[in-house]
Amino acid sequence: MDTQTETLAEEELAAITGYQLPSKQIQWLSMNGWQYVLTRSRRPIVGRVYARLKLAGVSPSANNSVTETWTLDLSRVG
Template sequence: METEILTEKELAELTGYKARGYQRRWLEERQWHFVESRGARPLVGRQYARMKLGVTLEVVPLAPPPTLAPMWTPDISKVR
């Protein structure tokens, strides 16, 4: 399962740089929002990166659930 943050390898592929300083500069020049980890690694959200790159996710319309018939009905014929 993918994490919510781009991996170091993915960030290097995106920016073209392995050095964190160059990655930060690349992101800043293109006005990408990111936060830094304690180790000064730029952290970029996966959904944000998709949005900036113009990737759209296919939205599948949900059909309403079918109406279910009751499993039983009370017999009130003998109630006075």
């Protein structure tokens, strides 16, 4: 079973952008309004939750990209 990390894998980023070269990926991300950070080796890093929101057509913001906190409600347990 594969475990997913908090950031997209290189293969996933290549599938989204259509480019293998990091410089072309950066160009595509910038042209399409995606936020990313660069590693020291100038490779773009994109967060998984951010990418899911963007691909779903939702404009990521602080309100919709953070998981809601919840509390256990045992009031209905009898």
